[in-house]
Amino acid sequence: MGPRENCAFSIEDEKADEALSLDSCRSNLRIIDHLIQKYRMDRGRYPEDITELVDSGYLRSELVCPFDGSPYVVNGDSRASCHGSGIHH
Numbered sequence: 001m002g003p004r005e006n007c008a009f010s011i012e013d014e015k016a017d018e019a020l021s022l023d024s025c026r027s028n029l030r031i032i033d034h035l036i037q038k039y040r041m042d043r044g045r046y047p048e049d050i051t052e053l054v055d056s057g058y059l060r061s062e063l064v065c066p067f068d069g070s071p072y073v074v075n076g077d078s079r080a081s082c083h084g085s086g087i088h089h
């Protein structure tokens with residue numbers, strides 16, 4: 001029974017981690033979206049990529065997806081996205 005319990009337990013842990021990563025990915029996207037809008041209000045244009053937000057001091061450091069470490073990109077519609085599309089994982 002011992003090892004089996006451990007196994008089941010660790011599977012649940014992984015699922016919890018995954019949900020957590022997904023949540024923080026979404027909140028990262030919300031933060032970046034917000035900063036893109038702020039950048040636009042301050043400068044009259046949208047940043048071309050996330051690096052521009054970092055270089056101009058809106059972001060302290062470039063955020064990456066907590067799920068797999070992918071960098072975020074700014075879409076053509078000037079919204080932040082992960083893996084090049086809005087919905088993923």
Ligand SMILES: [Zn+2]
Nearest residue numbers: 025065067082
């Ligand atoms: Zn992501």
